[in-house]
Amino acid sequence: MTKKLYYENAYLTEWETNILETIEKEDGYYVILEETAFYPHGGGQPCDTGSIQGISVIDVLNEDDQVLHKVASLKSIPQEGTVTCKVDWNQRFDHMQQHSGQHLLSAVCLDLYKAMTLSFHLGTDYCTIDVEASELSTSQLESIEREVNRRIYQNHRILSYWVNEEEVKSLNLVKQPKVTKDIRIVEIEDVEYNACGGTHVSSTGEIGMIKLLKAEKHKGNTRIYFKAGYRALEEFNDSQRILGALSAKFKTGKHEIMDRIEKWELEQKQLQAELAILKEQNDEYVAAQMLDGQEGNLIAHIFEDKTLKDLQNLASKITSQSDAFVLLATAAENKVVLAQNNNSGQSCGAFFKEHLGNFNGKGGGSNILAQAGFPTWEDAQAFYEFASQQIKDQM
Numbered sequence: 001m002t003k004k005l006y007y008e009n010a011y012l013t014e015w016e017t018n019i020l021e022t023i024e025k026e027d028g029y030y031v032i033l034e035e036t037a038f039y040p041h042g043g044g045q046p047c048d049t050g051s052i053q054g055i056s057v058i059d060v061l062n063e064d065d066q067v068l069h070k071v072a073s074l075k076s077i078p079q080e081g082t083v084t085c086k087v088d089w090n091q092r093f094d095h096m097q098q099h100s101g102q103h104l105l106s107a108v109c110l111d112l113y114k115a116m117t118l119s120f121h122l123g124t125d126y127c128t129i130d131v132e133a134s135e136l137s138t139s140q141l142e143s144i145e146r147e148v149n150r151r152i153y154q155n156h157r158i159l160s161y162w163v164n165e166e167e168v169k170s171l172n173l174v175k176q177p178k179v180t181k182d183i184r185i186v187e188i189e190d191v192e193y194n195a196c197g198g199t200h201v202s203s204t205g206e207i208g209m210i211k212l213l214k215a216e217k218h219k220g221n222t223r224i225y226f227k228a229g230y231r232a233l234e235e236f237n238d239s240q241r242i243l244g245a246l247s248a249k250f251k252t253g254k255h256e257i258m259d260r261i262e263k264w265e266l267e268q269k270q271l272q273a274e275l276a277i278l279k280e281q282n283d284e285y286v287a288a289q290m291l292d293g294q295e296g297n298l299i300a301h302i303f304e305d306k307t308l309k310d311l312q313n314l315a316s317k318i319t320s321q322s323d324a325f326v327l328l329a330t331a332a333e334n335k336v337v338l339a340q341n342n343n344s345g346q347s348c349g350a351f352f353k354e355h356l357g358n359f360n361g362k363g364g365g366s367n368i369l370a371q372a373g374f375p376t377w378e379d380a381q382a383f384y385e386f387a388s389q390q391i392k393d394q395m
């Protein structure tokens with residue numbers, strides 16, 4: 001049976017031990033050690049990574065109380081004898097900060113709002129706990145964040161030890177453990193006793209800081225997103241970078257950015273309104289020109305850069321002044337519009353429905369207005385040419 005060093009000392013990251021067994025499975029190579037500080041997945045905490053005799057440890061599993069180290073290869077790992085093992089300390093310490101942070105955060109949620117923690121997730125980016133509360137207000141979350149950081153700065157010792165079923169009854173445990181013998185207790189002095197197998201920092205000061213990111217409703221409870229330690233620092237740096245870039249863009253201090261954005265939004269609205277008036281005037285002018293260019297019963301034109309909405313507006317402007325068919329196309333969107341003022345006895349929509357299929361087009365419309373989109377400009381153009389010919393010849 002492997003001796004689990006991570007239970008005794010979470011700070012041990014380098015040791016020498018003997019190989020007990022090497023295993024080749026379908027999904028890879030595994031090593032069993034006499035002693036291991038590699039923490040396997042469990043209790044919401046992800047596994048450690050690192051190396052055995054220089055070979056990468058990529059996964060660590062607990063199977064029937066046996067710790068299996070999945071390694072990249074077995075090449076330089078001997079079948080038996082002594083090997084040197086190393087745990088990736090940065091990752092381990094990060095897990096310790098998040099996990100101890102979670103215990104403390106859960107204790108505060110329980111103390112302040114009687115919100116019991118139901119589950120914990122330690123992700124690669126952020127952590128979450130689900131607490132038994134249908135809702136937590138912004139001010140409640142602020143109180144939780146303030147209190148949990150206060151307890152960090154009080155620097156409570158964090159201890160771990162084993163107790164039996166009798167001893168556990170004398171401790172006021174947060175949750176009764178499922179196991180009945182050899183129960184591992186993680187105690188935050190003067191705060192709480194918790195049955196937990198994870199790796200923890202030795203005092204709350206090492207958590208550094210806990211930053212709550214957001215809270216949302218989840219299955220009738222509340223999910224709190226948070227980051228502890230270096231992750232909280234990185235979050236702060238990230239926000240600083242974004243804020244700095246915004247400050248530079250708006251050429252103002254961070255407190256004035258929101259004002260500037262509101263002003264900018266107002267300017268945008270005014271510009272949109274001005275643009276709408278100018279477009280309207282331009283349409284009047286273009287419509288007048290196109291009315292002059294009428295050929296028989298057709299007014300047709302191809303535009304490079306108009307939207308479908310532009311075409312529809314322009315077409316209705318022209319049909320209000322002429323009995324001709326108006327056929328417009330835009331290369332910007334591969335779209336074609338046909339309109340009339342209903343004096344011809346023909347239907348634009350029916351005409352589109354009948355012929356679009358031959359040009360890979362999709363669309364339709366009413367008697368007086370139809371529109372269609374095409375996969376390519378060549379298709380749109382071919383349909384446009386076809387429609388102009390048909391209208392000139394027959395409609």
Ligand SMILES: [Zn+2]
Pocket residue numbers: 043099103194195196197198
């Ligand atoms: Zn725990």
